[in-house]
Amino acid sequence: MRKLFVSVARAATVAIVAAFVAGTPARAQQAPARTADSIAAPVIAKGDSAKLKGPRQPVFFRHDLHAGAYKIQCQYCHYSVAVSNEPGIPSMQTCMGCHLVIGGSDSANKAEIKKVRQAWADKKPIEWTRVHYLARHVHFPHSQHIKAMGPVACATCHGDIARMPQVYKVNNVNNMGWCINCHLERKVTRDCSACHY
Ligand code: HEC
Ligand code: HEC
Ligand code: HEC
Ligand code: HEC
Ligand code: HEC
Secondary structure, three states: OHHHHHHHHHHHHHHHHHHHHHOOOOOOOOOOOOOOOHHHOOOOOHHHHHHOOOOOOOOOOOHHHHHHHOOOOHHHHOOOOOOOOOOOOOOHHHHHHHHOOOOOOOHHHHHHHHHHHHHHHOOOOOOOOOOOOOOOOEOOOHHHHHHHHOOOOHHHHHOOHHHOOOOOOOOOOOOHHHHHHHHHHOOOOOOHHHHEO
């Protein structure tokens, strides 16, 4: 009986996610989430989250749950990645489209979502810690890379974000050799002025 209730609740959440993702055609050209794949997002106890790689964020936002289990497309949140230099970190509005309704199914999720709702109520956007950050003298156009490498290129540089409970750097982006190696391999320009102002 409890099992039935849980699966009904989960189906309802998936339907809500699908409705929101489908309901914003301006930025979502992707198929709505249909299935929650619980294998992709393990339960992580509070104590265990301290062992995760990458900087600890003010809210424990999980890519393995959003992009993994619920299959929300990267570009639903990072919607400028294919059209501008900056992919952008989603605004609170993007979160609240779902989290005004979705409050969380267990106590850990509820507690983290409460922080998101509080930030929204206080009009104090969450201050995420940047993971990848290039020096100011370097120019990195995301859109040009996505156009050349395709929309699933993210993993080539960022690793399998959809399986990460917390984002960490898979490649050292602050290393010129990393850029040059790929440019050499793919016959892309190595002109100093292409990357440096
Ligand atoms: C539901 C919204 C959402 C979805 C879907 C999403 N992201 Fe994110 N992403 C965020 C938020 C919020 C942050 C900032 C917090 C953090 O780093 O975890 C972020 C951070 C990142 C970062 C680190 C940025 C930095 O500071 O360097 C990368 C890389 C990233 N996302 C890639 C992806 C990829 C690739 C996908 C698809 C597989 C994806 N994201 C899907 C919301 C989302
Ligand atoms: C398309 C719908 C959708 C969007 C957009 C969305 N979420 Fe979620 N979020 C969910 C669902 C579904 C869950 C799982 C709820 C549960 O069952 O506990 C969740 C869970 C969470 C949790 C609990 C811990 C975790 O990550 O698993 C946090 C925190 C969270 N979301 C923050 C955010 C933030 C911050 C944003 C905006 C950057 C965001 N969410 C955008 C659907 C969404
Ligand atoms: C060719 C390598 C490469 C590819 C492909 C790539 N990125 Fe990045 N990404 C980077 C680098 C390098 C940075 C740091 C940029 C900077 O600091 O100016 C970055 C930074 C980011 C950030 C943080 C930006 C911010 O404003 O905080 C996000 C989010 C992100 N990438 C998401 C994505 C997503 C989503 C995709 C796929 C659609 C993607 N990236 C594809 C290399 C890449
Ligand atoms: C995995 C491969 C890969 C990596 C890593 C990579 N690039 Fe690129 N880069 C490309 C491809 C492919 C293009 C697209 C060329 C085109 O538009 O045809 C490109 C284009 C560019 C351009 C535009 C060049 C022009 O013709 O105007 C710049 C600038 C650039 N990359 C900077 C960087 C920087 C800075 C880094 C490291 C932080 C980097 N790239 C890492 C593959 C890569
Ligand atoms: C494909 C992109 C790309 C090209 C082409 C490129 N660089 Fe760089 N360069 C980078 C990146 C990325 C960094 C590291 C930035 C950081 O620290 O965040 C860097 C760093 C540097 C630094 C600082 C070194 C340090 O240790 O901090 C110098 C100097 C430099 N580049 C000179 C050059 C010269 C000269 C050329 C032409 C021969 C060149 N670069 C071509 C991407 C590029």
